[in-house]
Amino acid sequence: MKRNLRLGGLRRAGRQLTVAATAMALIALAACTEDESTDDSDVLSPSNPTTLSVWITSAQQAPAPDNKISKLLKDKLGVTLTYEIVTPDNEDQKIGVMLAGGQYPDLIGTGDLKQRFLEGGALRRLDDMLETGAYPNLAAHVKDDIKKMSYSGDEVDKGLYIFPNYNRFYGDITGGTYYGPAFWIQKRVLADAGYPDLSNMTLDRYFQLISDYKAKHPQTNGAPTVGFEILASKGREWGMTNPPALLAGSPNNGGVIVDSNNNASIYADKDVAKNFYKVLNQQYSAGLVDRESFTLTFDQYTAKLATGAVLGMHDQGWNFGTATQSLQSAGKDENTYVPLMPVYDGVTPWYADRPVMNINQGFGVSVSSKQPKKALKFLDTMLSEEWQKTLSWGIAGEDYQVGADGVFSRTDEQRKNYKDITWRSHNRLDALLDMLPKHQGKFSDGNAYSPDDQPAEFYATLSDYDKNFMEKYGKKTWLDFMNKIAENPKYYPAWNIKLSDAANQVNQQVTDTSVQNLPKIIAGKPADFDKNWQAYVDSLHKIDVKVYEDAVNAGIKNRLANW
Amino acid sequence: MTDATVSTPVPTTGLEPAPEPASSSRAQQRKARKNAAKDPKRKITWDRVWAQRALLAMAVPLLLYQILFKYVPVYGWAIAFQHYKPGRGSIWNQQWVGLENFYNLFTGVNGERFRQVVVNTMGQSVLTLIVGTFGAIVLALLLNEVKNLPFKRILQNITYMPHFLSWVIVASLASVALSLPSSGGFINQGLMSLHLVDEPVLFLTEPNYFWEIVAGTSLWKELGWNTILYLAAITAIDPGLYEAAEVDGAGRYRKMFSITLPSIRPTIVVLLIINSGWILSTNFELPYFLGNGLVSEKSETIDVFVLRYGYQLGNYSLAVVAGIFKTIVAVILVGSANLAAKRLNQETLV
Numbered sequence: 001m002k003r004n005l006r007l008g009g010l011r012r013a014g015r016q017l018t019v020a021a022t023a024m025a026l027i028a029l030a031a032c033t034e035d036e037s038t039d040d041s042d043v044l045s046p047s048n049p050t051t052l053s054v055w056i057t058s059a060q061q062a063p064a065p066d067n068k069i070s071k072l073l074k075d076k077l078g079v080t081l082t083y084e085i086v087t088p089d090n091e092d093q094k095i096g097v098m099l100a101g102g103q104y105p106d107l108i109g110t111g112d113l114k115q116r117f118l119e120g121g122a123l124r125r126l127d128d129m130l131e132t133g134a135y136p137n138l139a140a141h142v143k144d145d146i147k148k149m150s151y152s153g154d155e156v157d158k159g160l161y162i163f164p165n166y167n168r169f170y171g172d173i174t175g176g177t178y179y180g181p182a183f184w185i186q187k188r189v190l191a192d193a194g195y196p197d198l199s200n201m202t203l204d205r206y207f208q209l210i211s212d213y214k215a216k217h218p219q220t221n222g223a224p225t226v227g228f229e230i231l232a233s234k235g236r237e238w239g240m241t242n243p244p245a246l247l248a249g250s251p252n253n254g255g256v257i258v259d260s261n262n263n264a265s266i267y268a269d270k271d272v273a274k275n276f277y278k279v280l281n282q283q284y285s286a287g288l289v290d291r292e293s294f295t296l297t298f299d300q301y302t303a304k305l306a307t308g309a310v311l312g313m314h315d316q317g318w319n320f321g322t323a324t325q326s327l328q329s330a331g332k333d334e335n336t337y338v339p340l341m342p343v344y345d346g347v348t349p350w351y352a353d354r355p356v357m358n359i360n361q362g363f364g365v366s367v368s369s370k371q372p373k374k375a376l377k378f379l380d381t382m383l384s385e386e387w388q389k390t391l392s393w394g395i396a397g398e399d400y401q402v403g404a405d406g407v408f409s410r411t412d413e414q415r416k417n418y419k420d421i422t423w424r425s426h427n428r429l430d431a432l433l434d435m436l437p438k439h440q441g442k443f444s445d446g447n448a449y450s451p452d453d454q455p456a457e458f459y460a461t462l463s464d465y466d467k468n469f470m471e472k473y474g475k476k477t478w479l480d481f482m483n484k485i486a487e488n489p490k491y492y493p494a495w496n497i498k499l500s501d502a503a504n505q506v507n508q509q510v511t512d513t514s515v516q517n518l519p520k521i522i523a524g525k526p527a528d529f530d531k532n533w534q535a536y537v538d539s540l541h542k543i544d545v546k547v548y549e550d551a552v553n554a555g556i557k558n559r560l561a562n563w
Numbered sequence: 564m565t566d567a568t569v570s571t572p573v574p575t576t577g578l579e580p581a582p583e584p585a586s587s588s589r590a591q592q593r594k595a596r597k598n599a600a601k602d603p604k605r606k607i608t609w610d611r612v613w614a615q616r617a618l619l620a621m622a623v624p625l626l627l628y629q630i631l632f633k634y635v636p637v638y639g640w641a642i643a644f645q646h647y648k649p650g651r652g653s654i655w656n657q658q659w660v661g662l663e664n665f666y667n668l669f670t671g672v673n674g675e676r677f678r679q680v681v682v683n684t685m686g687q688s689v690l691t692l693i694v695g696t697f698g699a700i701v702l703a704l705l706l707n708e709v710k711n712l713p714f715k716r717i718l719q720n721i722t723y724m725p726h727f728l729s730w731v732i733v734a735s736l737a738s739v740a741l742s743l744p745s746s747g748g749f750i751n752q753g754l755m756s757l758h759l760v761d762e763p764v765l766f767l768t769e770p771n772y773f774w775e776i777v778a779g780t781s782l783w784k785e786l787g788w789n790t791i792l793y794l795a796a797i798t799a800i801d802p803g804l805y806e807a808a809e810v811d812g813a814g815r816y817r818k819m820f821s822i823t824l825p826s827i828r829p830t831i832v833v834l835l836i837i838n839s840g841w842i843l844s845t846n847f848e849l850p851y852f853l854g855n856g857l858v859s860e861k862s863e864t865i866d867v868f869v870l871r872y873g874y875q876l877g878n879y880s881l882a883v884v885a886g887i888f889k890t891i892v893a894v895i896l897v898g899s900a901n902l903a904a905k906r907l908n909q910e911t912l913v
Contacts, residue, residue, distance in 0.1 A: 092874060092875040093874055093875075095877075096874055100650075114876075116650075117650075119648065237856075291743070292742065294855055294856060294857050295768055295857070501646075501877065501878050504876050504878075505667075508871070508876055512676075512856075516856050516859050519857040523768070542675075
């Protein structure tokens with residue numbers, strides 16, 4: 001009896017639960033339906049607050065909660081941003097999960113060269129919206145380059161989906177820092193060698209400089225001096241695989257060299273590559289190349305450069321900024337790097353290119369956004385000169401001064417803040433700005449887009465060591481150390497051509513084979529070089545490289561016809 | 564497991580008198596169970612099901628969980644036969660390509676690589692399993708002999724602790740330990756000061772060391788943790804057995820080999836069977852974090868390969884094909900381990 005009673009009680013409780021659950025479900029449903037209504041206004045004002053969710057791929061940190069620009073956005077536009085920031089290393093996995101879920105934030109800032117958001121139908125086609133004339137800044141931004149910026153594949157409708165986040169220039173390109181690929185060398189090496197002439201640089205001279213210095217100074221701050229570091233960490237294998245093309249006088253096209261007939265072919269198995277790795281092999285056995293090169297992760301690589309013990313490496317300027325910053329803040333300017341351009345005999349160097357527009361990378365508006373017009377209006381507003389100055393320079397009077405002649409300048413205190421990561425998280429929106437379309441080049445008042453690009457500011461921020469160093473070479477910027485920038489080929493660059501799955505797979509197989517074999521070739525006995533090289537070439541030829549080359553060539557043809 | 568619940572009701576339910584005489588010996592119990600299974604009177608009838616409804620009801624949530632999360636998702640295997648692109652709403656709204664993905668994975672350059680990663684996965688797992696099991700048993704036996712309780716506790720806690728470190732940290736520790744002395748590689752430092760080697764060894768660039776490095780690192784991390792089950796099994800041994808052995812004049816070693824080890828044998832076997840199912844699924848973290856181009860021929864495992872060629876290249880179909888392969892092999896492995904244990908007349912799972 002007793003048991004039955006209890007069961008009855010349970011049943012009653014169960015029924016009540018069911019009722020409650022149904023009620024909850026109904027409420028939830030109601031809430032959902034309410035959510036379905038889209039917001040059709042494109043006005044951003046403080047009287048009508050808006051919350052926009054943004055998804056960003058960036059190595060930049062999220063802003064602090066009390067960030068002053070966040071506050072400004074709220075006060076002036078009524079916009080609150082909720083961020084999700086994913087580091088580039090984790091982007092691949094994250095994209096798959098988001099596509100499978102089918103729910104996206106209002107704004108998607110992607111760096112994905114495989115265009116998975118776009119082809120997965122996550123992004124809204126924006127051409128029609130821009131044509132309404134409600135977004136004048138964006139419309140002007142894309143007008144001249146709309147063909148380059150538009151999607152031309154077959155998976156979704158052709159058209160404009162993503163605003164490139166970098167290198168759409170207004171007026172002249174200014175700036176003194178070099179961000180491209182080079183064989184870098186520490187300033188102290190050149191200073192020690194009496195500031196030798198850097199023109200007609202060859203691999204032999206480059207390694208001779210390093211070897212002479214290392215013999216004289218085997219120790220750096222108590223640690224053994226490292227002659228040459230090879231960057232070969234996951235995802236950055238180009239540090240090891242790209243140099244042959246540059247040595248052969250070809251601009252950075254990734255895994256291929258494109259000849260004068262616009263015909264692309266891989267160079268990993270060619271003599272230009274063989275000659276380079278032969279030199280590396282000899283230098284390795286001479287003890288100049290770091291034995292730990294191939295096992296370093298990217299973080300370990302950066303840490304090693306930051307110790308100041310590494311005399312040289314092949315890398316791209318943007319890739320080791322952290323190491324340079326920490327060397328500078330430790331006052332070790334003589335351990336920071338200058339770009340050199342070694343080439344094979346009789347070849348004109350083509351290391352520096354015209355900065356390439358980051359097509360397919362940047363913000364798009366998601367299909368699941370309930371307020372697409374507001375999201376687009378936000379991008380448009382951010383692209384106005386007023387907001388661009390706020391995002392890039394800061395607040396006038398607080399972060400920079402406007403001179404009587406209208407030229408922007410900063411005090412030493414303001415320059416110091418600009419380099420301080422903690423200060424930046426409270427006073428700048430670095431992650432957001434990383435993905436936003438930008439007014440690079442010059443503003444209509446003649447000031448450069450950012451303090452780094454303002455010629456007077458660039459020179460003023462140089463340390464005394466650097467000023468003296470440049471004086472010795474009679475140069476004014478780091479860019480002056482590079483080749484004169486020629487006009488890029490029309491199709492350029494081949495590395496951001498969107499490939500089919502099959503071609504991507506072949507590309508990965510080539511990279512894997514290189515990563516597997518090149519260390520053996522470099523670290524092997526010089527006597528075994530030919531044997532090891534042959535083994536590498538044999539395994540390369542097992543791969544169906546033509547699939548990759550054909551895909552790249554098709555991309556080049558397409559660009560030549562349409563851009 | 565459900566099978567067992569039906570055929571041998573737990574005596575404590577009180578729904579039915581206990582069918583078997585209480586006995587302390589496992590062997591006897593097993594025999595009784597076997598007899599019971601053969602007994603025609605023990606057939607499953609609706610009456611019996613009704614009598615055990617409470618137990619069955621308790622099994623329902625688990626059963627639902629299994630069905631919902633282990634069987635229903637199998638429809639996703641359809642992706643293996645498609646040129647799958649995410650974001651098209653339904654997985655039926657895709658281009659079907661037949662066995663193309665299977666050819667892609669099992670033949671040509673990928674096939675060669677895949678065969679290699681399967682061998683690596685098995686090699687690393689089996690080595691880790693053997694070294695780990697052996698180490699855990701030895702440590703459990705040794706700990707069991709420590710009579711000073713506070714000291715034993717301290718020992719146990721120290722050996723557990725690495726288990727709570729994440730693999731990323733363990734992998735970083737290992738890579739530092741194995742690096743050059745100038746980067747903090749104390750293993751090389753030790754070897755050199757003992758004059759075992761003249762020049763530091765670059766352990767992480769030598770493919771033939773990689774499996775051992777994986778097994779050794781896992782041993783360091785999981786040794787203490789793995790002893791828990793064995794220690795628990797040891798405490799369950801009837802102290803009377805030890806007392807009787809002592810009366811018969813058995814020493815410490817005799818007791819260890821004749822009582823402790825045989826008593827935990829069923830635990831060892833069950834754990835081995837369970838772990839054999841994971842042989843193709845473990846070993847992602849260490850190969851991923853410690854592996855590099857130089858050793859990839861020995862380091863890359865199935866999961867790392869799938870991550871790189873499947874997820875990172877956006878080729879989800881290839882990842883699913885590899886997943887199917889892993890499932891099939893796992894089922895075969897567990898089945899054969901179970902069969903082998905049965906042959907050896909050991910405790911089995913099914």
